[in-house]
Every structure is written in structure tokens, then in C-alpha cells.
Amino acid sequence: MTNPATPFEIARDTLKQLAQRRIAPTPDNYLTLYHEIAGTKPASQDFPERHLRSLAAALPKGSPDQMRLARQLDDAVKNANWESYQKHLTTFVGSLAESQKLAWGELISDLLRQWEAKHQGLTAARKRESLEHVLGASASNPDNLFNRLQGLLRSWGQGREQEGNVAVNDVDTPKIDLATPSTASSDPELLAELRELFAFTLETAIATQLIESPQLSSDARQLAADIRQARKADEMQAFLTRLKRFAFKLELLAEDQGELRNSLLGLLRLLVENMTELVIDDRWLHGQIEVVREIIDKPLSQRAIDDAERRLKEVLFKQSQLKASLFETREAIKQMLTGFVDHLADFADATSDYHDKIESFADKISAADNISQLESVLGEVMRETRNIQINAQRSHDELRTTQQKVRESETRIRELELELEKTSVLVRHDQLTGVLNRHGLEDMFEKEISRAQRHDTVMCVALLDIDNFKKLNDSLGHDAGDQALIHLATVCRHTLRPQDTIARYGGEEFIILLPETNLKDAVLVLTRLQRELTKKFFLNDNDKVLITFSAGVTQMTEQDNQGSVIKRADEAMYEAKQTGKNRVVSR
Numbered sequence: 001m002t003n004p005a006t007p008f009e010i011a012r013d014t015l016k017q018l019a020q021r022r023i024a025p026t027p028d029n030y031l032t033l034y035h036e037i038a039g040t041k042p043a044s045q046d047f048p049e050r051h052l053r054s055l056a057a058a059l060p061k062g063s064p065d066q067m068r069l070a071r072q073l074d075d076a077v078k079n080a081n082w083e084s085y086q087k088h089l090t091t092f093v094g095s096l097a098e099s100q101k102l103a104w105g106e107l108i109s110d111l112l113r114q115w116e117a118k119h120q121g122l123t124a125a126r127k128r129e130s131l132e133h134v135l136g137a138s139a140s141n142p143d144n145l146f147n148r149l150q151g152l153l154r155s156w157g158q159g160r161e162q163e164g165n166v167a168v169n170d171v172d173t174p175k176i177d178l179a180t181p182s183t184a185s186s187d188p189e190l191l192a193e194l195r196e197l198f199a200f201t202l203e204t205a206i207a208t209q210l211i212e213s214p215q216l217s218s219d220a221r222q223l224a225a226d227i228r229q230a231r232k233a234d235e236m237q238a239f240l241t242r243l244k245r246f247a248f249k250l251e252l253l254a255e256d257q258g259e260l261r262n263s264l265l266g267l268l269r270l271l272v273e274n275m276t277e278l279v280i281d282d283r284w285l286h287g288q289i290e291v292v293r294e295i296i297d298k299p300l301s302q303r304a305i306d307d308a309e310r311r312l313k314e315v316l317f318k319q320s321q322l323k324a325s326l327f328e329t330r331e332a333i334k335q336m337l338t339g340f341v342d343h344l345a346d347f348a349d350a351t352s353d354y355h356d357k358i359e360s361f362a363d364k365i366s367a368a369d370n371i372s373q374l375e376s377v378l379g380e381v382m383r384e385t386r387n388i389q390i391n392a393q394r395s396h397d398e399l400r401t402t403q404q405k406v407r408e409s410e411t412r413i414r415e416l417e418l419e420l421e422k423t424s425v426l427v428r429h430d431q432l433t434g435v436l437n438r439h440g441l442e443d444m445f446e447k448e449i450s451r452a453q454r455h456d457t458v459m460c461v462a463l464l465d466i467d468n469f470k471k472l473n474d475s476l477g478h479d480a481g482d483q484a485l486i487h488l489a490t491v492c493r494h495t496l497r498p499q500d501t502i503a504r505y506g507g508e509e510f511i512i513l514l515p516e517t518n519l520k521d522a523v524l525v526l527t528r529l530q531r532e533l534t535k536k537f538f539l540n541d542n543d544k545v546l547i548t549f550s551a552g553v554t555q556m557t558e559q560d561n562q563g564s565v566i567k568r569a570d571e572a573m574y575e576a577k578q579t580g581k582n583r584v585v586s587r
């Protein structure tokens with residue numbers, strides 16, 4: 001029999017074989033036999049080939065690396081090899097992140113080339129305008145500056161370059177064709193401006209970041225001076241060589257710093273995990289340990305560290321006061337006990353004296369010749385005994401008083417210790433819901449306002465107020481009302497981003513700060529929160545209770561302060577209440 005060649009023949013043969021070999025005609029058996037006859041391998045049922053192919057197809061293929069990745073992913077899909085697919089994808093993404101780290105050298109070379117290149121529809125003035133915009137908006141933040149410059153270059157690169165210019169994507173070989181005088185001199189003013197920008201970036205964005213590596217910092221400044229001087233092509237080429245060497249050193253430094261950071265974090269984690277072993281009583285440190293743990297478990301951010309620092313400082317201050325009181329109370333108990341022990345010693349002396357005297361009285365009695373001698377001895381015995389009785393009574397009273405004082409001090413100590421425990425967690429937080437309280441909000445608000453100003457970003461503020469809360473309290477009880485507040489705060493925390501701030505502003509009113517969010521998005525965020533509340537019911541004794549809120553949202557302007565922006569959000573919230581509740585109104 002000739003081997004079947006077409007799918008039709010293979011299918012026919014498969015059916016024949018199923019019948020001849022008396023194999024049950026199930027889809028699986030059919031498939032196995034089909035592949036046996038065709039000499040092919042069955043595709044794994046679990047391998048989501050179609051999805052992985054479309055994912056690979058959607059990735060950009062503009063650079064040699066991206067093309068290579070596309071080939072690798074294609075091979076992995078063909079071989080139904082999920083591990084290989086995953087490995088190539090993660091390695092590529094990892095290398096992307098690495099290459100972004102300190103690739104200022106390449107970025108600036110690219111900028112120089114693209115500045116000189118002609119792009120359709122992009123005049124030099126337009127380029128200058130967009131560059132100035134990017135510089136103005138991000139000059140104070142090197143990371144932002146880097147990303148925005150990259151984005152800008154990408155957008156220029158997407159405009160088709162005119163013939164005769166350097167390819168935009170050719171970033172691996174940053175050679176500037178300065179040998180062609182026409183390019184360099186086509187707009188000397190612009191070139192000078194770019195040169196200055198380059199030098200400025202080296203001096204400000206790079207050198208200032210290298211305070212702990214003085215040699216590299218001075219290299220950056222030297223390079224800045226060099227680029228200001230370089231005019232000829234060979235000077236430029238020499239400069240590029242030095243720049244590459246510098247970029248390589250920076251990369252090594254970044255690796256070292258990364259390792260150092262990881263080791264420090266590891267050390268801190270170890271310290272936090274073993275805190276209970278290191279301190280005798282860790283209850284007062286509970287909150288602080290949690291704060292530090294929260295920070296090291298999340299990606300490090302300046303915002304989280306600042307917030308934690310403020311919380312810790314406040315708690316430490318309060319605790320230092322409480323600890324002083326605790327110390328004083330303990331000292332007072334010590335002094336009382338010392339006084340009492342001294343007194344007991346006196347009493348013991350007095351009683352041993354008494355015993356001696358009794359002995360001498362006994363001698364006197366046995367030696368007495370007449371009743372009058374006996375009488376005077378007995379008189380002495382009575383006096384001494386009364387003295388001892390008075391002494392004993394006094395000691396007894398003092399013991400009582402001391403006991404009472406010690407008890408009072410112990411109660412005070414317990415109260416102080418309890419307060420210490422509480423302050424550890426609740427200094428700036430609302431005791432019921434655990435979100436920031438008004439005091440905590442004020443600080444955070446201030447911080448967010450100055451952050452928004454520094455980074456030139458927008459921020460929105462929302463004020464939300466639970467609908468018909470009085471009715472809920474009246475019908476289900478105050479405790480259920482409390483639980484409803486906790487529920488709302490929890491849903492907020494789970495729904496909003498970590499960088500958003502939630503604070504309890506009053507009874508059933510909450511304020512939310514949404515940094516880097518415009519008004520349109522802020523309204524969407526609040527609407528999403530409303531939707532979440534309809535999905536995540538509040539359960540009161542297993543009964544589902546729907547909580548809704550009305551919210552006012554507004555965007556901060558340059559003229560705003562905390563008071564004015566909250567007032568506007570409050571007015572918008574009021575409008576939401578007036579126009580039917582369970583609504584979000586923006587202003």
C-alpha cells in the first residue's frame with residue numbers, strides 16, 4: 001500500500017484502521033491513529049497555541065532584538081513548548097528593563113541623530129517646542145525625563161525619515177555622521193543648543209545622581225565639558241568612545257547598587273522577622289514592625305517611605321512621653337518599697353531590743369524580794385509591750401497604705417502600657433476603620449499637593465458620604481452602622497490604587513486623594529467603587545445590606561488649598577445628594 005499523502009487519504013485510512021484493529025471510534029483514538037498514519041505529532045490539548053500566536057504577532061518587530069524574539073516565540077509555539085515561550089519572553093522583558101536603566105548615553109546619541117534627521121511633517125521649530133515641553137515638565141525627575149525623552153524620540157521616529165538620513169532604530173551603532181559638514185552646519189544654532197542640552201543632562205541629571213561615586217561624578221562633568229568643546233568629527237568620535245566607557249561603568253555601578261539594596265532589604269527583613277527575639281516586650285513595637293514590613297514587602301517607593309517615617313516619628317514621640325511616665329511610676333513603687341523595707345528593719349531592731357529587755361525583766365522578776373519591786377518591773381514590761389504594739393500597729397498601717405499605693409501604680413502602669421500599644425498603631429488613623437483620620441489626612445494632603453507641584457501632575461479629590469446612614473443605624477443598630485463603615489473603608493482600600501489616600505473625614509464621610517489622576521478618570525474611579533459596593537455586599541447577621549454613597553469629585557488647581565478643594569468636593573457631593581443620591585458629581 002502506498003503511503004496516504006493528502007489529509008483526505010489519511011482520514012480515510014484512519015477510519016479503515018479503526019475498523020480493522022477493532023479500536024473504539026472515539027475522537028481521541030481517531031486523533032492518535034490519524035497522527036500515527038500521518039507521521040505527525042499531536043498538538044498538546046492544553047497548549048493555547050492560538051492565543052500565544054496572536055500575542056507574539058501583536059508584539060513590535062522594529063528592531064533586530066524584537067525580530068529575534070518573534071522567531072523564538074514562533075519556534076516555541078510550533079514545538080508546543082510553553083517553558084521556552086515563557087523563558088524567551090521574560091528574558092526579553094528583563095533585558096528591556098535593564099537596558100532602560102542607565103542608557104542615557106544611547107538616548108542622547110539618538111536624540112542628536114534624530115534632531116538632525118528630517119522627519120516628514122516635523123519642523124525644527126516643532127521639535128524644539130516638544131523638547132522644551134518635555135524638559136520643562138520633567139527636569140527635576142531623571143526617571144521621568146528619561147522616559148519622556150524616549151517617548152518623544154519614538155514619536156519622532158514614527159514619522160517617516162527622509163532619504164539620506166541615519167536610521168532611527170539603529171541604536172546599537174551610535175555613530176554621528178559629523179564628517180559631512182552639510183549635516184552639522186545645516187543648523188548650527190540648533191546643534192549648539194543640543195550640545196548644551198547634552199552637557200546640561202550630564203551635569204545635572206547624571207553627575208548629581210552620583211554623589212557617592214565621586215570619580216564617576218567628575219567623569220560626567222568632564223564629559224559635559226568635552227561635549228561643549230568637541231567640534232570636529234574625530235573629536236566627536238573620541239567623545240563617543242569615552243561616553244560608551246562611562247555608560248558601561250554606570251551600568252556596573254547600577255548593578256552594585258542593586259545588589260547592595262537587595263542585601264540591605266534582606267537584612268532589614270531579617271531584623272523585622274526576628275524583632276520578637278531582640279526585644280523583651282514587642283507589643284509596643286507591633287505597629288512599627290508592621291509599617292516596616294509593609295514597606296519591604298512592596299516595591300520600594302519614596303512615597304511609602306516618607307509616609308512610614310512620619311508615622312513612626314509621631315508614634316515614637318508619643319511613646320517616649322508615655323515611657324517617661326511609666327518609668328516614673330515604676331520608680332515611685334521602688335521608693336515606696338525601699339521605705340517600707342527600711343521601716344521593717346527598724347521594727348525588727350525594736351522587737352529584738354524588746355526580747356533583750358524581756359529577758360532582763362525576767363531576771364529582775366526572779367531576783368525580786370518584794371511586791372513593790374515586782375510592781376515596778378511589771379510597769380516597765382507593760383510600757384515596753386505597749387510601745388511594741390504601737391510600733392506593730394504603725395507598721396501594719398504603713399503596709400496597708402503601701403499595698404494600696406502599689407496597686408494603684410500597677411493599674412497606672414497597665415494603662416500606660418495599653419496606651420503605648422494603641423499609639424503604636426492608631427496615632428494618625430481612625431480607630432474604627434483603620435484609614436487615616438483627619439489629622440493624618442492633613443499631612444498626607446500637604447505632601448500630595450507638593451508632590452503634584454514638583455512633578456507637575458494633576459490630582460483629584462473626592463468626598464463621599466454614605467446614603468441614608470441614619471436609617472441604617474436606626475433600623476440595624478449602631479454596631480451594624482460601625483461595621484458598615486468598616487466595610488466601606490475595606491472596599492475602598494481593595495479597589496483603589498496603593499498610592500491613593502483614604503481618610504475618614506467625619507461620621508460617615510470619607511475623603512479620597514487621587515494623585516496623577518484627571519477629573520474624567522477620577523469620576524470613573526468613584527463609579528467603579530460604587531459598582532464594587534454593589535458586588536461586595538455588607539453582611540449584617542448574614543443579611544445582605546446594600547450600601548450606597550454620593551460623591552463629589554474635583555480636580556485641584558494651582559490656586560487651591562486643602563480647604564478650598566474640599567469645599568468644592570463637598571458642594572459637588574451635596575448636589576449628588578440633592579439630585580437623587582448614589583451618584584457621582586464632578587466640579
Ligand SMILES: Nc1nc2c(ncn2[C@@H]2O[C@H](COP(=O)(O)OP(=O)(O)OP(=O)(O)O)[C@@H](O)[C@H]2O)c(=O)[nH]1
Nearest residue numbers: 466467468469470471473478479481482507508577
Ligand atoms: N454607627 C455609626 N453611626 C455614625 C457614626 N458617625 C456618625 N454616625 C451617624 O450617621 C448618621 C448621619 O445621618 P445624616 O447626616 O442625617 O445622613 P444620612 O442619614 O446618611 O442621610 P443622607 O446623607 O442625606 O443620605 C447620624 O445618625 C450619625 O449618628 C459612627 O461612627 N458610627
